[in-house]
Every structure is written in structure tokens, then in C-alpha cells.
Amino acid sequence: MDRLPVELGALGFQAVVTSLLAIVYLRLWQRQHQAFFGTWALAWTLYVARLGLISLYIVSRLEFWLFLHQAVTGLTALLLLWAALQFSRGARWRWSYSWLGVAAVAWAFFAIVVVHSMMAAGITAALLLSGVTLWTGMVFWGYRQRVHSAGATVLAWAFTLWGFHHLDYPLLRPLGSGVLIGVFIDVLFIMVVALGTLFMVLSDGRRTLEQRTAQLEQLTQQLLRAQEDERRRISRELHDEAGQVLTAVKIELDLEGRREASAMVGRALAQVRDISNLLRPSELDDLGLVPAVRGLAEDFSKRTQVRVALEIDESLQSPSPEQQVVIYRVLQEALTNVARHARAKEVHVTLASNADQVVLRIEDDGQGFEHEPVPHLGLLGMRERVAALGGSLVIEGVPGAGVRLAISLPSAVGA
Known part of the structure; x- marks a missing residue:
């Protein structure tokens, strides 16, 4: 061959x-x-x-x-x-x-x-x-x-x-x-x-x-931390500077008997306090997470006429400061979405913890949704905040049966 x-x-x-x-x-x-x-x-x-x-x-x-x-x-x-x-x-x-x-x-x-x-x-x-x-x-x-x-x-x-x-x-x-x-x-x-x-x-x-x-992830944490610090600073300035000035003006108007002008200043003062509270609630810094959550739920019910059933575990372990901010912001954004989109009559909020994690659940009886909601700035913000602390966020919706949102954060974060 x-x-x-x-x-x-x-x-x-x-x-x-x-x-x-x-x-x-x-x-x-x-x-x-x-x-x-x-x-x-x-x-x-x-x-x-x-x-x-x-x-x-x-x-x-x-x-x-x-x-x-x-x-x-x-x-x-x-x-x-x-x-x-x-x-x-x-x-x-x-x-x-x-x-x-x-x-x-x-x-x-x-x-x-x-x-x-x-x-x-x-x-x-x-x-x-x-x-x-x-x-x-x-x-x-x-x-x-x-x-x-x-x-x-x-x-x-x-x-x-x-x-x-x-x-x-x-x-x-x-x-x-x-x-x-x-x-x-x-x-x-x-x-x-x-x-x-x-x-x-x-x-x-x-x-x-x-x-x-x-x-x-590190950059996201730094940005979120900087955002919260800036919100806290602006909230304090609104409360301490603008709030005090408007209060003084209102007192002067009351003394002069100018009731209509005093009422207008009172409404402006209330708006400034609402904005200050939305930016950074003083209860969160001064009293802690539970009073801040109760205040947020009460204020939401007053503004929207949607009942909020709040259930907080008595044995709730004190979350870290970072976790408190995330829990509060997620609840704040979730209630805002309920007011805008859900057409709900009642919202049920549960906050509990165990040895491993802190869990926040928010359920409404609104119209729900059939498909995964289109990501918007608020939803993306919630996901970023939760992910930055190593947690998870789940959103489930059923047409005509409301929406269920749940986050879980590991207990060790920030401790």
C-alpha cells in the first residue's frame, strides 16, 4: 500500500x-x-x-x-x-x-x-x-x-x-x-x-x-446609604427650618386674627411635615421600626381610606438599622402601589422574625394582575434594597384576588 x-x-x-x-x-x-x-x-x-x-x-x-x-x-x-x-x-x-x-x-x-x-x-x-x-x-x-x-x-x-x-x-x-x-x-x-x-x-x-x-452590589449599597443620609438631612432641614418658620408665621397670623391666611399657612405646614415624614420619618430614628411602621400604616389609611390590618410579632427581634430602613422603604413603596393601582379596600401587613430571618408580608384584596408586572423605578428600588442585604423579594398576583408581596432578610445582616 x-x-x-x-x-x-x-x-x-x-x-x-x-x-x-x-x-x-x-x-x-x-x-x-x-x-x-x-x-x-x-x-x-x-x-x-x-x-x-x-x-x-x-x-x-x-x-x-x-x-x-x-x-x-x-x-x-x-x-x-x-x-x-x-x-x-x-x-x-x-x-x-x-x-x-x-x-x-x-x-x-x-x-x-x-x-x-x-x-x-x-x-x-x-x-x-x-x-x-x-x-x-x-x-x-x-x-x-x-x-x-x-x-x-x-x-x-x-x-x-x-x-x-x-x-x-x-x-x-x-x-x-x-x-x-x-x-x-x-x-x-x-x-x-x-x-x-x-x-x-x-x-x-x-x-x-x-x-x-x-x-x-457594593456601589448600590453605598448609593442607597448616601440616599438615606441625604433624605435624613433634607427631612431634618424641612422639619427644623421650614417647619419652624411656617409655625412662627402661623402664630403671627393667628394673633392678628387673619384666619384665612393662617389656615393656608397651616396647610402648607402640614404638607411640609408630610414631605419630611416621607423623606425620612422621625419615628424611625427616634423610636424605632415598629412605631414608624404603625405611623406609616395610620397615615396611609387616613389619606386613602384603605384599611390597614397590621400584625407585628411580639417576639420580633430588633433588626439592624440597615434592615429597618429597607423594611420601611419596601412597605412605603408597596402601600403607594396599592393606592395607585390595586383598587383595594384592605391591606394586611405582617412583620415577623425567627432565628434565621426577618419577614415582611403585604397582601391586598385589590384587582391583582395576570402577568408579571412591568418593572418600574419603585419596584427596581425595592429589589435593589433587598438584594443589597442578601435578602429575597417575591411578588405574586391573581386576577381579582389581590397581590402578595413578601421579603425576607437574613437576621445576621448588619447585626
Whole structure:
């Protein structure tokens, strides 16, 4: 059986698989704009060219193709080494490094064209590829210790074993023997490297997303804290400054007998107090959560004529200040939504706690809803506040049977 077509077919198959690997790295470079992905894409492209050149040599036996094969092999090895340095150390290109590529081409010319020694060319190429591949494996072993990435583990093992495999080219497989086995082993390593790269990129992407999520949650907490501080400051200024001024004006008008003007100032004073209370109820700071919740429920009933049945667990453990603010704001927003949308006659509010969590439930007998409500600023605000403390929020609605909203906060938060 003529081995030439079989060997060429095997090399062609390896070239196709390697081309796919080059395309993977090229796409990663285009999406993530990381220089080492671009270098790896170029290195594997040259690897494909290397396979094509050795195929031409096998067919023609011309030293020219063998020289180009050895030169491209050296450049491929140097690019793989450079990609590993970019990945592990963030190395930057300097034109002084280009002499290494010139040296690789010069050595290939000397070994093939001048000395005509295939053994010298083959051994140096194998040692260079093996050394660079093993070095790349060491890079991924070090990366794995720092990051604990499953993809890096796969790549570390793949490049390490592949590096030892490169040594069998001049030692165990002279030209014409064992080519098929070597080719299929190379293909196997190429596929493993492609999978390991994808795993590593996905793992890095997930880790980056987790870090950004944590940063976003921290920023959300800071923004909510700043919002509450600003509301507290404005509420105090309205109560202490504007409220006192309006009270003094009202007293003067009463003394002068100007009842209509005094009544108008009284209404303005009541509005200022309502706004101050909506911004930050003084009861929440001065008396605590339970009186603030009772005051909110009573004020809501007076304004809307919707009855609020309030049930507070007598054994309610004192929530943390952060939890008190969240509970109050969620109840405030929920009652506002009842007044705007529910057409309810009664609202049932339950506040309880156990060893693990604090639970607030709000149920109305209004018109309910059939589909998930469209997120609006108030609902998003509730979710953000609850999520910032590690809690959960659930909204359930049944057409004609009202809406049920429940939040639970872990008891340990802020304690």
C-alpha cells in the first residue's frame, strides 16, 4: 500500500484541525482584544503553513520546501513562546526581539542548504518546539496556582505532555515511519488545547462577571446609604427650618386674627411635615421600626381610606438599622402601589422574625394582575434594597384576588 496518500491525508486533517484552533484564537482576539490571543492565532496559522510545507517536501523532496518548513517551525515556536510571555507576564514587543526570528531562519538555511543535515535540522526543531511547548505548560501551571482555573489545568497538562511528545520526532520516527500515529496524537492535543482555552476563557469571564457584580452590589449599597443620609438631612432641614418658620408665621397670623391666611399657612405646614415624614420619618430614628411602621400604616389609611390590618410579632427581634430602613422603604413603596393601582379596600401587613430571618408580608384584596408586572423605578428600588442585604423579594398576583408581596432578610445582616 502506498503510504504517501495516507500521510498527506493525515497531515491535511491535522492542518484542518489546527486551522480551527487558529480561528478560535482569532475570534477570541477580536472579541476580547487581548494581544496574546492574537499572537496565538498567528502562531497556529504558521503551524498550518508548516504542515503544508512538509507535505510539499514529502511530495517533491526539494530542499527548498524543507528549508521553509524548518524556518516556519522556528518562527512558530518563537511565537508560541512570545504568546506565553504575553499571557503570564504581560510582555510588550520590542523590535530588538526580531533578531531571534532572523536567527531561526538563518539556522534553518545553514542546516538544510549549507550543511544538508536533516538530522541537525530535525533535532533542533524538535528541541525548540518541545522546549517552547513545555515552557507554555509551565506558564499555565503557574496561572492555575494563582487562579484555580479548570481550563488552565487542562492547558497545563496538554502543553506539558505535548512538549514531551515533540521529542519523539527525531528519536522515534524517522521520515516515513510512525507519521500517522504522530499526526493523530498532535490532533488530539490540538483539540484538547482548543477545549482548554474555551474553558479558561469562560471561567475568566465568569470570574470577571462575579467581580463586577460584587462591585456593583457594593456601589448600590453605598448609593442607597448616601440616599438615606441625604433624605435624613433634607427631612431634618424641612422639619427644623421650614417647619419652624411656617409655625412662627402661623402664630403671627393667628394673633392678628387673619384666619384665612393662617389656615393656608397651616396647610402648607402640614404638607411640609408630610414631605419630611416621607423623606425620612422621625419615628424611625427616634423610636424605632415598629412605631414608624404603625405611623406609616395610620397615615396611609387616613389619606386613602384603605384599611390597614397590621400584625407585628411580639417576639420580633430588633433588626439592624440597615434592615429597618429597607423594611420601611419596601412597605412605603408597596402601600403607594396599592393606592395607585390595586383598587383595594384592605391591606394586611405582617412583620415577623425567627432565628434565621426577618419577614415582611403585604397582601391586598385589590384587582391583582395576570402577568408579571412591568418593572418600574419603585419596584427596581425595592429589589435593589433587598438584594443589597442578601435578602429575597417575591411578588405574586391573581386576577381579582389581590397581590402578595413578601421579603425576607437574613437576621445576621448588619447585626
